[in-house]
Amino acid sequence: GTTLDAFKQTLRFPPATCTFACLANDEAHWIDKQVTLHGYLGNRRVANKSLTFAELHDMSLGSVVQIVSTATKHADSICLPHQLLQDLSHHTPVVVEGTVRGRQAPKTGSAIKNGAPASGKPVVITGMEIKLENIVPLNTFPENLIVTDETVFGPDQRHLQIKHDKSIRNALRFRSKAARFIRDHLADEHGFEEFETPLLFKSTPEGAREFLVPTRNPGLAYALPQSPQQYKQILMASGIPRYMQIARCFRDEDLRADRQPEFTQVDLEMAFATGEDVMRVVENTVRALWTKLLNIDNLPLPFPRLTYEQAMSRYGSDKPDIRLGSEITKIDYMLPVDLISKIGPHADPLVDVMKIPVSKDANSTRNFVSTFMDSPEAQPFIQNPDGQPGIFIVDSRKPLRGLQPFGFEAAEQVEEMLTLEDGDLVVLQARKNAPFAGGSTPVGNLRLALHKAAVKQGLLPAPKGFAFTWITDFPLFSPNNDSDPGQGGSAGISSTHHPFTAPKTPEDVDLLLTDPLQAKADHYDLVLNGVELGGGSRRIHNAEMQAFILRDILKMSDVRMRDFGHLIEVFRAGCAPHAGMALGFDRLVAVMLGRESVRDVIAFPKSGSGEDLLVKSPTRVTEEQLKTYHLKIRDG
């Protein structure tokens, strides 16, 4: 009864006369006009028994107009809205009918302020107010739910967070604008068209673990794609010259730092193109995006480049934040045996050195170091099997300015090489004499950790600006390891990125026969401020070559090979050379907005354990569903 009656009262409501923006844009036109407005009830101020002011927020929660209500003793019909305005809960969605009046500033200080809104606050329409004639509540708002600017909502209250935290709403809007700009730019400036590729794909051992989608055909399943890689290459073989897609991708990985099981990529591929062509298009698009959405038009083109080898040796990372400075240098002159033995177990290690100018004052640097070394953040470095870092503080009051353990000659050379000043932190780190592998070295991680700690303690300024770098010349193959599943060949090596990546030069092709781990890939990562925005590569476009890589280099079984049979078949029919790239769109938007986490730019992100805590997914499969898909839960 009550439920139905309440609903019936909200079923018919008059359309709005105009938006708030329309009101604000032509104040003179609206004065004395009768209007109907839709919005959410905001703060109220009861001036006296017969005078109440209230904020009405527009439906996008972006602007506010003042409602003023006066009670007339003898007219019940007017008293009812007046009473309602006072009684309705804050945040109630309402229809307001009234007359527009020129605004009279409230006599006392009010929650509604004139002038420009504070950042993150709604725009206040100052030149007018609405004299209330009728107000209709369209829903209820729980009285016990108190929302202030400081209220922090949990992930199970994502709806309240989006509604009441303007920064999240703005981030989602920014994301929408960014996607539109990228689509338009790639189409209008570079001739790309968007092609949708299937999400019900099949399991192929490309790299990451794939989610399966069982079918009602017993034992058969689709897999959700980790990227549109194969379909986009098929499009290249199908005579499509420029493909792009803002595509949903899936990886069933343990959710390491800030990863999501589903994520969005700006995916593109170009026929008759090399990696250079792709890098040029991406640079140009990124630069235009920064200009359009961030009003930053001074990104240097082309973006600077580092080879993987350079990035690893100079920054100890394949996604270096080059803004931090503190380049790492290999010490290739003699260090005292004493020192060598202190900084690690290896008899003949490589030793890296870097300087971090934490402060001008040696004592302050000393305090910083001892605080850092006692913190949990330092533990991985202390426990590094290649030896813990040797940390020195430049101090003119000490012998050899604090570098005595280096011995006279080495200290002098380090001084010269790093141009040291008092208070500088000098870090030595030993490592095994072996080629770089993986994404970072301990000294590279230490560089980041020390910088972060120094920024946190106010010793160094937080890095600013946007520093893009291309990383090129990755190894085509890497030795198998425990954390990456690889492609399931029996060669003991796996494709560093995926098995469709082309070798970079004819010399790298030759290395396939003699020393494949030495072969470089025509792969390129785009790195911004220490974050990998995405990567791409020239692809193998030739059937025999692709088969050779899978069969003769990775040593896949015939069964595994068959998973890629379609691709090899497709290349056979005159496929043009092609290259492409994928940018992580969530991460791109997060970095543009300076957000720490991609969760801040995804409407409904999953938790670290892959759950949506608002809708409560995933859920328990029913026996009926299991039967439908011919499945049983396995015990234990």
Added chain:
Amino acid sequence: GTTLDAFKQTLRFPPATCTFACLANDEAHWIDKQVTLHGYLGNRRVANKSLTFAELHDMSLGSVVQIVSTATKHADSICLPHQLLQDLSHHTPVVVEGTVRGRQAPKTGSAIKNGAPASGKPVVITGMEIKLENIVPLNTFPENLIVTDETVFGPDQRHLQIKHDKSIRNALRFRSKAARFIRDHLADEHGFEEFETPLLFKSTPEGAREFLVPTRNPGLAYALPQSPQQYKQILMASGIPRYMQIARCFRDEDLRADRQPEFTQVDLEMAFATGEDVMRVVENTVRALWTKLLNIDNLPLPFPRLTYEQAMSRYGSDKPDIRLGSEITKIDYMLPVDLISKIGPHADPLVDVMKIPVSKDANSTRNFVSTFMDSPEAQPFIQNPDGQPGIFIVDSRKPLRGLQPFGFEAAEQVEEMLTLEDGDLVVLQARKNAPFAGGSTPVGNLRLALHKAAVKQGLLPAPKGFAFTWITDFPLFSPNNDSDPGQGGSAGISSTHHPFTAPKTPEDVDLLLTDPLQAKADHYDLVLNGVELGGGSRRIHNAEMQAFILRDILKMSDVRMRDFGHLIEVFRAGCAPHAGMALGFDRLVAVMLGRESVRDVIAFPKSGSGEDLLVKSPTRVTEEQLKTYHLKIRDG
């Protein structure tokens, strides 16, 4: 060795000087210039031993330029390209280097023709040709693969079909343009922003069967969404005023006529809006789309409307093709008992009548009817348990013009009502005296089948143009049936569309308590030429009302109710009224292009059994994968 060498030769190739469009746009500029072009080798004509002409197709296969090659006896360096041009397979991707020359028309009739290209043929650049200096093949093309304009490729050769069937490529490009236009229009004209919603959702009994995505947490699974319905409603509750998304959706249904297990929707939702608001936005967008992409700007606004009741009674379908005419009328005067008993088993049936003006000649119509009735298409109508159709042919040479079985009075009234002419087909169809349910009636299906057959035989013109209709006032609930799973309540009725649909009027709200099957929904379908483009509704925005529908009307168990708990919780926090719609994007594009099947406008469609025959998905799950997801295949 050979494989690697062949690949090495294609690894480095020079960039193209310009596109073909760029050449064609400024012919004068390019004459005598040295150019490098990328493209696919086309037809060749060997004029004599030392003169060969060849087509070079650009990389988008949209335009052609002529290559001319002459052999010089004494210069081996020139002979090699000349020989290569003759030897390379048709369709080989190549780099061509040469000099642009003013075009001299070939002496004999050539495969390359001047002037405007035939429809579907590439544009021929007529004012110039390229004198070949070098040609580099970038891949091979199988000599035994012969492609002509007539070659039909199977679904396992989708790449060849896309490459060699221009109509497919054009459809995919059209699709890309349509998506962009819709996004831009909804943003710029109506203030929508695009929000991405999760594809890893959870199973809720909304209607269709959902694909499951098992997680590594034993017994827990995500489900792929059949639409972004719930998340978009959550966005409405989150203060987002206008949501849109071109969204991938999934239904694990038996693939009835032209359905895909994954499909794309143009999905939208509006806060503080009624169904009328949504219909206005959609009409406006569709009209603008037709103007922009089809150059048709005379669609009548607003689109005509029929209630479900009207559509079912007048066209026997809830997605009527109103272009066909032949409206169905109920005969509500007396028919002879003889006739009644012949057209069906019911003693007191409702009898529908319609006229199809198949020809002006009774004999020709008679032939048509007997052919049709002998065809397999007629079987369902002959076997209709409500009785087979009574078919009469208007023929002035016969008593009562062939309507004698009607009796004098009824014949006269039918004559008058249908304004009959010789050769008209008059169809009587009995049905049970019961309210309409489902999507069509036998007489409605017969109307379509007879029209189709008449068009096929050239008796009636194929229907032309675009006729939009809104269908409104659907029943909110329908009795459970075997084919639709419903929402799993125990009431014996299910939501006709989904359980979030609002009743249309306060009177319909009242009917919930007394006769829910009589209550009308504020649901609207957009129908075009007999195809349902999509549907939408005003939603229930109020927590108590939503709970009432699920618990008290559908009689869901507490367990089922809990599946929707998040939605009810979200509505509780001041959710504004809202309404929305989803248009099937695949179907929309297919109808715009006059294609029979959505497969013609999807790059990689699934077969009728849900397979991608090119990549060969789905595949057999491995034991290892089953273990990872704690699953076993169930026997039998």
